[in-house]
Amino acid sequence: MVPVGSALFSPTCNFFFSPCASRSMHRSQNVIKFCVSNVMAESTTVSTSERTSLGFKNLTETFWVDVQRAEGRELNVALSAPLSLGLTSVENVENVAIRVELSNGCVGWGEVAVVPLVTGDQAKALVKVREACQFLRQSPPMTLNFALDEIARILPGSEFASVRAGVEMALIDAVANSIDIPLWRLFGGASNSLSTAITIPAVSPAEASELASKYCKLGFSTLKLNVGRNISADIDVLQAIHAVHPHCSFILDANEGYTSEEAVEVLGKLNDMGVIPVLFEQPVHRDDWSGLHDVSNFARDTYGISVVADESCRSLNDVQKVMQENCASVVNIKLAKFGVLGTLQIIKATRKSGLHLMIDGMIETRLATGFALHLAAGLGCIKYVNLNTPFLLSEDPFVGGCEVSGAIYNFTNARGQGGFLKWTIVSW
Numbered sequence: 001m002v003p004v005g006s007a008l009f010s011p012t013c014n015f016f017f018s019p020c021a022s023r024s025m026h027r028s029q030n031v032i033k034f035c036v037s038n039v040m041a042e043s044t045t046v047s048t049s050e051r052t053s054l055g056f057k058n059l060t061e062t063f064w065v066d067v068q069r070a071e072g073r074e075l076n077v078a079l080s081a082p083l084s085l086g087l088t089s090v091e092n093v094e095n096v097a098i099r100v101e102l103s104n105g106c107v108g109w110g111e112v113a114v115v116p117l118v119t120g121d122q123a124k125a126l127v128k129v130r131e132a133c134q135f136l137r138q139s140p141p142m143t144l145n146f147a148l149d150e151i152a153r154i155l156p157g158s159e160f161a162s163v164r165a166g167v168e169m170a171l172i173d174a175v176a177n178s179i180d181i182p183l184w185r186l187f188g189g190a191s192n193s194l195s196t197a198i199t200i201p202a203v204s205p206a207e208a209s210e211l212a213s214k215y216c217k218l219g220f221s222t223l224k225l226n227v228g229r230n231i232s233a234d235i236d237v238l239q240a241i242h243a244v245h246p247h248c249s250f251i252l253d254a255n256e257g258y259t260s261e262e263a264v265e266v267l268g269k270l271n272d273m274g275v276i277p278v279l280f281e282q283p284v285h286r287d288d289w290s291g292l293h294d295v296s297n298f299a300r301d302t303y304g305i306s307v308v309a310d311e312s313c314r315s316l317n318d319v320q321k322v323m324q325e326n327c328a329s330v331v332n333i334k335l336a337k338f339g340v341l342g343t344l345q346i347i348k349a350t351r352k353s354g355l356h357l358m359i360d361g362m363i364e365t366r367l368a369t370g371f372a373l374h375l376a377a378g379l380g381c382i383k384y385v386n387l388n389t390p391f392l393l394s395e396d397p398f399v400g401g402c403e404v405s406g407a408i409y410n411f412t413n414a415r416g417q418g419g420f421l422k423w424t425i426v427s428w
């Protein structure tokens with residue numbers, strides 16, 4: 001028997017209706033057949049990755065969506081402390097929330113991550129969200145695959161990837177609710193829990209040490225530090241934390257801040273301190289491919305440290321360049337950078353390459369973070385997880401969703417994401 005959560009859908013299986021799906025399948029030509037548990041015995045030899053691909057792909061081709069309501073609203077939440085993202089410092093979440101309701105009564109939620117100089121501004125994102133929502137409201141019933149293709153046409157390329165991701169999330173969440181299955185099972189059901197690193201913002205050594213103590217007490221064993229602005233200051237922060245928590249693992253994110261020579265210098269100084277980072281993320285400028293290649297080879301061969309390409313990878317072509325030219329050992333994937341379907345394409349392209357994956361986020365609430373967590377848990381092929389910005393917010397606008405226990409996210413059998421936004425934060 002295929003493991004529970006394999007998410008194989010077959011147009012030849014019996015009808016399966018969730019509580020919300022049974023309300024209003026009023027167009028007989030749009031009623032489709034799908035099955036969660038009645039799968040054929042010969043499927044037992046299919047790998048987890050293949051099950052995910054087949055299940056989700058079949059669902060997109062056979063499930064018809066009939067959108068009754070779709071709209072976007074501002075989603076604003078303060079951060080508890082400024083956070084560096086790329087070359088930008090952010091103090092507030094100023095994103096866009098998306099709500100899609102199907103004719104069967106099922107609702108899906110999505111979030112557009114908005115970071116000025118990275119994904120554009122909130123007003124521009126809201127305009128594009130409303131354009132996509134208008135298309136969904138005015139369109140006749142269509143397959144999920146067709147709907148996603150049209151959204152990609154309306155929101156093309158990397159410029160609108162974050163907006164596209166938010167709309168894709170909402171549609172997929174609504175469909176998962178319709179078939180009464182959790183997102184993590186829809187994406188393959190590989191695991192029902194994940195462990196994440198936690199980010200220490202750019203603060204003084206004393207503050208960093210205090211935050212590290214707080215997070216270690218909560219059960220976090222891997223700390224991500226934003227570095228790359230001043231070598232001396234970066235070393236001081238690492239020394240302060242290492243002195244109190246010598247057993248913590250570190251991910252260093254230089255955010256394009258070093259030259260290749262400075263990156264090599266930092267690694268040498270850290271080695272003298274007895275600190276060997278697990279990952280060294282984007283040590284040089286995004287367009288310095290030669291420098292990225294050189295630092296990656298040096299870090300791996302000299303210290304056994306994996307270098308992560310983040311800002312250098314803005315498209316599938318960039319990821320393929322990393323693989324072909326051996327520019328890094330790990331690629332950081334973000335739904336807001338590639339979109340949901342674009343991220344799945346990259347995962348498929350890297351699966352047999354030996355290139356490892358790290359999943360990260362922009363500045364997002366538990367809505368977008370939760371979707372990324374479900375995807376990572378379901379697929380089970382992402383080695384490094386750094387999805388923690390909800391811990392850095394001054395308040396939590398999302399109700400329900402996966403359960404959090406320190407560094408561990410646990411996933412339930414609640415359908416879809418299993419949660420929704422608070423009405424007081426986003427008024428629909």
